[in-house]
Structure formats: C-alpha cells, structure tokens
Amino acid sequence: MIKHKIALIGFGTVGQGFIEILLEKNFFLKNQYGFEFDVVGISDIAYGTVYNPDGLDLSEILEDICIGRSFTQDSRSWQALDLIKYSNATVLCEMTYTNLKTGEPAISHCKAALNNGKHVVTCNKGPAALAYSELKTLADSKGLRFLIEGTVMSGTPLLNMADGPLSGCEIIAAQGILNGTTNYILTRMEAGLTYENALKEAQGLGYAEADPSGDVEGYDTRGKVTIIANVVMGTSLKLEEVACNGITGITHNDIEQASLEGCKWKLIGTIKKNGNTIIASVSPEKIPLSHPLAGVMGAMNAVTFTTDLLGDVSIMGPGAGRKETGFSILNDILRIK
Ligand code: HSE
Secondary structure: OOEEEEEEEOOOHHHHHHHHHHHHHHHHHHHHHOOEEEEEEEEEOOOEEEEOOOOOOHHHHHHHHHOOOOOOOOEEOOOHHHHHHHOOOOEEEEOOOOOOOOOOOHHHHHHHHHHOOOEEEEOOHHHHHHHHHHHHHHHHHOOOOEEOHHHOOOOOOHHHHHHOOOOOOOEEEEEEEOOHHHHHHHHHHHOOOOHHHHHHHHHHOOOOOOOOHHHHOOHHHHHHHHHHHHHHOOOOOOHHHOEEOOOOOOOHHHHHHHHHOOEEEEEEEEEEEEOOEEEEEEEEEEEEOOOOOOOOOOOEEEEEEEEOOOEEEEEEEEOOOHHHHHHHHHHHHHOOO
16 A cells, blocks of 8 residues: 555644544554555644644644644644645645535635645535535546545445445435534433533534534535535535525424424435436424434434435434544545555
C-alpha cells in the first residue's frame, strides 16, 4: 500500500477525532492493512496553519488544542488554499463547517485539491449535496478519488453499501432517520427533558451542526436525502426540490399523546423513484412502535433501501459523533489504492 501524505482543512470535532484514531490505531492499521501515513498539514480558521512535508507531531498538535492555544510547531502564514496548492499532500480531508447554501469554501477546497492532483475525502455535506456530479467528474478525469462516506450516517457505511455489496441492484426507494441531533432530542424528550436541554446535550456530545437550526429545521436531513438520491439512485435532485419540515413544532404534548397511542415521533427522510420521476421529502412522522424505525434511539440513524432484486435492505448505526465520523475519513482513505 502507498504511504499517504494527508492534509486536513478544518480541525473541529471530527478532525480531532480522526487524528486520535490515527494515533490510537497506528500499529493495528500498519499490521492489518500495511497502512502508513504522514499527516503533513492542518489548516483551521481558529488554530492557524501548520505544515511539515515529513509529517507533523500529532501528539503535540492535540496538546495545543487541548489547552486551547493556536498551533505551535511548524506554523506557517498560509491560508487553507496555500496548503492545498503548495503542500506535498496526496490526500486532502475537507472538514470545514457544512454550508448548504453555497457549499463554500469547501467546494473551492475540493476543486483546488483535485486540480492539484490530490484525492479528496470529505464528511462535509456542502460539496456532496450541491456539487457531487461536478466534483466526481473532475476526480474521474484526473484518475483521483472523491470519497464522501461520512456525509451520510457518519461512519456507518450506507453509501459504500450501495456502491459495493448492493452493486447490481437498482435502489428504487429509501426511507430513514438521517439526523443524529434530532433523533437524540426526540429520544430525550420522551424521557422527560425539555427541548432546550436535550439540544444542549446533543451539542455537548458533538452531534449538532455549528448552527443547530440546520439540524432541527430538517435542512441537514434534506442535504442527506439529496446526497442519497444523487449518489445512490443516479438522479440529479436539487436541495430545493425536497419538501422539508423539521422538529421545532413537536411539543411535549405531542410526544405524550403519541406515547398514549403506542406511537413515536421521528424525523423521516423519504425518496421514491418512479421511472424518471423522483419524489423526496423530510418530515416528522408519528409512527407505530411496530415500525422498524421506531426502535432507532439517540444519535443512531437507520435507512431502508427498497431494491429490485433483494426487496428491503436496512442498515442501522451511528449517525453523528467525533470518532464515528472520524472513522469515515479513515475508512475512505483506506479505499484509496
Ligand atoms: N449534525 C449532524 C447530525 C451531524 O446530527 O446528524 C452528522 O451529519
């Protein structure tokens, strides 16, 4: 296996989780997969930019973050785009905050990396929801990879399942719980917490977006629905074509009433393909306890694909989190040969 030189743009919860995994599993990864790496650069709007073509000292980097100071070693007066253009990185991990309006600055980072001969791995939903086709075509034209597993269900391998084990099946519908924060909030409200306290807990656990309205208004789920439709079902759906309602209108009374009726409220994303027509939506639904999605609790996510050859195939697993999404970055890098 080649020795990857990795650069990270954005060093928040997920980036730090990814580096922790690399440090903890260094020997396992080498023994099991022959995986060797140098992390040569990191650029973050809060901590600055560091670059060492022979590899950074990752323990020291984490120590800087832990005590809340800017990077100290190998510091450069570079912006993110300088690191992308001038570093010797072979893989760029784009992990800046998701922007589902313009996709920027992440789309520009991905384009610059691909145009400079670097593979791109990202858990950022902006480029995946708004520019997947353009970026995948650019990557293919240069013999590079544009890998996005972490954009949907964190490290739970939904997109890779469709691309790998389900190859040959046509996926004609998908239905699922795709946002960890809202599912966590609904679960904790069932246990008696207020909406505000449940949201605070979700933020503390690193599930929520920088602006949590992206979660609770359903926009994050809408981004993931769009990604599934375009990446897995081969459509060219636009975000604004997905009808979207979040959970902000769900009250304690609604939750108690549902419980009396033997039901639960869940935020459900749905995609149905009918010939060339695609219908997709995001909406809170009151589902009976017997429904397969009723038992999906906390930050867990689950999706059922309806396929032509296998019927329904479901996958359930973590939908958000530091290590859970950090793992998606590692897993995608392991796929680059
Ligand atoms: N805010 C997102 C969620 C993070 O709660 O699911 C993972 O995409």
